[in-house]
Amino acid sequence: MSSVISISKLAKHYQVPEREAGLKAAAKGLFKRKYKTVKAVDGISFDIQPGEVVGFLGPNGAGKTTTLKMLTGLLHPTSGEVSVLGFEPAKRPHDYLRQITLVMGNRNQLSWDLPALDSFDLQRAIYSIPTDEFKKTRDEFIELLDLKDLVQKPVRNLSLGERMKMEFVGALLHKPKILFLDEPTLGLDVTMQKRIRTFVAEYNQRYGATVLLTSHYMADVEALCRRVIVIHHGQLLFDGDLSALVEKFSAFKTVGFTLENPAADLSQYGDVVSVDGSRVTMRVPKEKTSAVTSRLLNDLSVEDLTVEAAPIEDVIESVFSVRKEALE
Amino acid sequence: MKRYFDFYASMMRMSVLEQWQYPVANYFYMIGMLAEPVIYMVVWSAVANQQGGSVGGYTPGSLAAYYIVWTLVRQMNIAFTPYGWEWRIRQGRLSMSLMRPIHPLHEDVAFFAGWKVVMIVLWIPLALALSFFFKPDLHPTLLEGIIFFVSIWMAYLIRTITLSLLGMVTFWTTRVSALFELYFAAELIFSGRLVPLSLMPEWVQQAAWFMPFRWAFGFPIEALVSSMTVNDLFAGLGMQLAWVFFGILVVSQVWKVAIRQFSAVGG
Structure with missing residues (x-):
């Protein structure tokens, strides 16, 4: 089976200006700036097969989000190769963007002042979803996430968990083949986390979508991912079954x-x-x-x-x- | 094309719905923006009266017309500022926009276009109130009215394009405010915002012809208020169109380079 995500020796390095404290250093910096290279991602490689749900783990600053941003085309890699669904993400072709989604736990794309239904309709227009198909998918997700009584309330009046569920509906209306989930359960209570996990699992099974998930909540990873990829300081530490990880590193x-x-x-x-x-x-x-x-x-x-x-x-x-x- | 039409209609509809949530806030915003033209109007009317009833061909009545129409053009001029670009990068909103299969600038244009529909509706009572107090001398022909209607939307596009270009500077530096202030100063002088361009020195008028500011502000007002020849009206519209096409070309080229600088700092 051919990979849907394939990255090889992927790297993202930033040039960050640095100087010592004080007036003298500030004045000196006007004429000669010093830069430090930060290796956010430093030559990682992996492949993901269609339909896999993979946990992408690492401490803060490990390079997880930077990798996700390169996979989604938000960042241009410094070096290495990336192929997702046969596309080069950095070129951000519309045919590619129509087949993926990125859900970030701390970001929202729904209009704050309007009921989520209005934002869903905008998604329909953005992704050119045929009206019948749009209504069917929307209603299916609303039912799956038990949102029927909430979709007509302005988003600002919803709880964090309810908003996150709405975000998921909006992000998946175009039925993407690949889901990039960056801390999707951040700040949610245990019940809501479980609800979101169940929904992601259901979506994965119904549509055979591939999921790459970063989360600091290990319950998310245990519930959804058979395979995990662990990175630290931008380098790959482990890529394999979660059970093998536990076996290998649990003393x-x-x-x-x-x-x-x-x-x-x-x-x-x-x-x-x-x-x-x-x-x-x-x-x-x-x-x-x-x-x-x-x-x-x-x-x-x-x-x-x-x-x-x-x-x-x-x-x-x-x-x-x-x-x-x-x-x- | 159908896809873009559907998107623009949906986005504008959403914008109208959003803005109708806050009619009072929008009204206060508009009223706050009245101080500037009213001051200009009072000062120049006083100058006209002192000079025997007109200044540079403008009577107090035609000055009132100029500045009342000014208030509508100013509303049409509102576009996403470089500060807005800074904000949306920091908040991670640009990242979310970039994930969509539509250029983020289409979102800006459509969103603010929807907002303008609300602002035009809210502007009408204000214009009537200003007319009651300042007695504008305004007798446009049908052609002038049509040209005016088209030109205020073209003005909106030109200002959106120029501000977007400035906004894209935020891909390289987050301190774009200094540049914006410079832009604002040039706009004040060369656009007809501070004073009708015909009252400015000859060299300013000539320079203004080759800059975008006049076409994004002064021209629509002049089209309705001044008695321009048909040739001048269409020449002005042609200049606006040229600036729109030229602007789109420049924006698309700068965007290609700028987006490579994007570091998605805000998420």
Whole structure:
């Protein structure tokens, strides 16, 4: 199967002026400016197949958004090659823009003062969507996101979560083949995050769309993405299955159990993370998990016991803390 | 073409709906803008009266007509300023516009065109009130009326183009305000905004012919208020058309270079 997104040795470098503090440096800067090269993205390569939902992870400043902007044609790469749906995004041909969408959690494109229905109609005109098809898709999305009672209210009167759902409807009305989602659940409560995730998953299944998602909420990534790409300082750290990432970088497992006698000394078994009444949660080195659980069951009166992989947040944190050289 | 027509109709409709949400604010905005022409009108009428009833061929009645029509042309002149460009880059709005399969300048033109429909409707009572107080001497022919109607929209396009060119400077520097001030000063002198161009020195009038300012401001007023010959009316319209085509050419070339500088700082 041919890739829908293919990037090779992609780089984006910025020349940033820099000078020391003080009047003297300011005066000197008038005649001779110093520049520093910031490598926002530094030679990353990956391919994405049609219909894949890929998590694009990294700490703040890792280069995720810069990469998304190059993929969507907002930024011209410094070097490297980008091909999305066979197009060169930086040229921003209209045929390309009609097949993609970018949803940013902190940006909106709906008119603040009008009901979202009016903005949807503008989207229809922008993307030249035939009226019948537009109405069918619009109503389908409104139903999927349970927005029927809200579409006639001015957008300014909607909650953040409701607005975000409307943004999704507006951004997907033209049924794009590729969704670039940049922190789409930013600032939303847990229920609303879940709703958005379900909608994205539903859209992906119904239309076979490809999704590239950046999010700091690991629940988004776990729920939607089988594959993750991790970048840090503009360089690729990991590209593979989420389960492989957890397996590779998780040094610990989480063991939870309920004790009949909560007063027992547990320090010999591992690090106690929390004690909630008789329920205990411990962190145990991965290679010692079997031995520790056996001992716990033999030594103590344990009512139930669960072993889980470490939380994905912890895994990602450990990925970032490992030096790149050590990963290769 | 049908696609653009549909887009313009939808965008203008949205703009009208948005602006009707705030009629009072729009009215106050318009009233605030009346101070400038009223001051010019009072000063020049006083000068005309002191000089025996006219100055440079303008009587207090024709000066009143000039400045009342001025208020409408000024409304038509409102376009997206370089400050607006700075704002939309910082807010990440330009990024969202660039994601659409339509040039962002079409959005600007269509949005402000819709706003103007609202402003023209709101302007009518104000013009009637000003006419009641200042007694304009205005007797346009049908042809002058038609030329005026076309020329105010052409003026709008010319000013949108020139301000867009200035706005695009924000792709290189976010401090475009100094340039805008310079533009504003030149516009004040060479457009007929401060005073009818026929009252300016000869060299200003000649220079103004080759600049966009007159065609974006003074010409529509003169078309309606002054008794221009048919040849002059069509020559003026031709100049406006030339500036629109030339402007579109320059904008499209500058855009190609400018967009490569875009760093999407605001998102």
